[in-house]
Amino acid sequence: MTQVLSGKKILILVANGVDEAAMSAAQRELLKTGAVIKTVGTEPGLVNSWNNNSWGLFFTVDQPLNMTLGSDFDYLVVPSGSRAVQKLSGTPHAERIISSFIDAGKHVAFMGDAVELLAKTGLAKGWRVAGPERIHQTMVAAGAEWQGNGECVHNIVMSGDYTDVNALIQNMVSYFAATVELKAAA
Numbered sequence: 001m002t003q004v005l006s007g008k009k010i011l012i013l014v015a016n017g018v019d020e021a022a023m024s025a026a027q028r029e030l031l032k033t034g035a036v037i038k039t040v041g042t043e044p045g046l047v048n049s050w051n052n053n054s055w056g057l058f059f060t061v062d063q064p065l066n067m068t069l070g071s072d073f074d075y076l077v078v079p080s081g082s083r084a085v086q087k088l089s090g091t092p093h094a095e096r097i098i099s100s101f102i103d104a105g106k107h108v109a110f111m112g113d114a115v116e117l118l119a120k121t122g123l124a125k126g127w128r129v130a131g132p133e134r135i136h137q138t139m140v141a142a143g144a145e146w147q148g149n150g151e152c153v154h155n156i157v158m159s160g161d162y163t164d165v166n167a168l169i170q171n172m173v174s175y176f177a178a179t180v181e182l183k184a185a186a
Contacts, residue, residue, distance in 0.1 A: 003033060003034030004033050004034070004173065004176075004177035004180065005030070005033035005034055005035035005075075005173070005176055005180060006033070006034030006035070007034065007035075007036065008033075008034075008035045008036065008074045008075065008176070008180065009035070009036045009038065009072065009073045009074050009075075010030055010035045010036065010037050010038070010073065010074065010075045010076075010077060010176075011038055011040050011068070011070070011072075011075070011076050011077070011097070012026060012027070012037060012038070012039045012040065012077045012078075012079065013040055013041075013065070013076060013077070013078045013088065013094065013097060013098075014039055014040070014041045014042075014047050014059065014061070014079065014081075015041055015042040015043070015047060015081075015083075015084040015085075015087035015088045016042070016043060016047050016048045016083065016084065016087055017048070017049070017050045017081045017082070017083020017084040017085075017086070017087060018047060018049050018050065018059070018079050018080075018081040018083075018084040019049065019050060019079055019080040019081035019084070019111075020049035020050060020051040020056035020057055021165055022080045022081065022112065022162055022165055023049055023059055023079045023081075024057070025165045025166055026077055026079050026111070026169055026172075027059075029166075029169045029173060030077070030169075030173065033173055033176075033177070035075075038062045038063060038073070039059060039060060039061050039062050040062065040063055040064070040065050040068045040097075041061035041064065041065060042064075042065050042087055042088065042091060042093075042094075043061060043064075044061060044064050045060070045061055046058040046059065046060060046061060047059050047084075049081070050081055050083055050084075065093040065094065065097065066091075068093075068097060069100070070096075070097045070098075070099075070100030070104065070106070071100060071104065073101075074106060074107075075106065075107050075108070075109070075176050076097070076098070076101045076106065076108040076109070077108075077109045077111070077172070078098075078108070078109070078110050078111065078114040078117060079111045079112075079114060080111045080112025080113050080114050080162055081113070081114070082113050084114075085114055085116050085117055085120070088117055089116075089117060089120035089121065094117065094121065095121035095122070095123070098117060098118070098121055098123060099121070099123060101156075102123060102156065102157075105156055106156065107156045107157075107158070107175070107176060107179055108156060108157050108158070109157075109158040109159070109172045109175070109176075110129075110131070110157070110158070110159040110160075111160070111162050111165075111168060111169075111172075112131060112132055112160075113131055113132050113134075113135055114131075114159075115129050115130070115131040115135070115139070115159040116131070116135045116138060118139070118142065118144065118157075119138050119139050119141070119142035119144065122142075124139055124142035124143050124144040125142065125143030125144070126144075127145070127154055127155075127157050128144070128147050128152055128154035129144045129145070129146065129147060129152055129154070129157065129159040130146075130147040130148055130149060130150050130151055130152035130159050130160045130161065131149065131159055132149060132161050133149050149161040151168065153175060158171075158172060158175050
């Protein structure tokens with residue numbers, strides 16, 4: 001993959017229980033783009049991923065969530081993981097970060113059930129979203145327009161189920177790269 005996001009700063013928002021496959025693939029593919037990746041988490045130092053039915057690998061946290069400003073980054077990626085979503089939804093700092101990206105019109109990608117953070121932080125109203133069927137009712141109740149379990153791009157928010165994690169990440173990279181090209185053409 002070419003350096004399509006060279007120099008762009010991407011915040012990956014995580015907590016203990018982040019899905020190991022989604023996190024590993026996101027880091028690997030985003031690094032290939034030339035972007036500057038920072039993992040921001042609720043725990044200092046390391047977060048423990050979830051792999052199928054047990055705890056998995058540890059991932060380094062570059063900086064704590066409570067010391068992070070969304071204004072320092074160009075894009076936000078939130079990998080899936082129901083345990084991580086629960087943990088992130090319990091902190092006002094996650095809402096602050098997500099809200100700062102949305103308010104500034106910066107692009108955000110929610111992988112799988114991570115889109116549920118829009119509902120849990122009160123930010124879902126008016127967004128068209130996609131994700132795992134088990135969160136359908138939660139998203140609709142929060143005011144989002146449900147697009148199913150495929151993939152959905154609505155304005156600055158990309159969401160989707162990740163039954164094919166590599167395809168979702170490739171589409172996310174293409175989505176982010178297209179925004180760089182649009183800004184360069186303007």
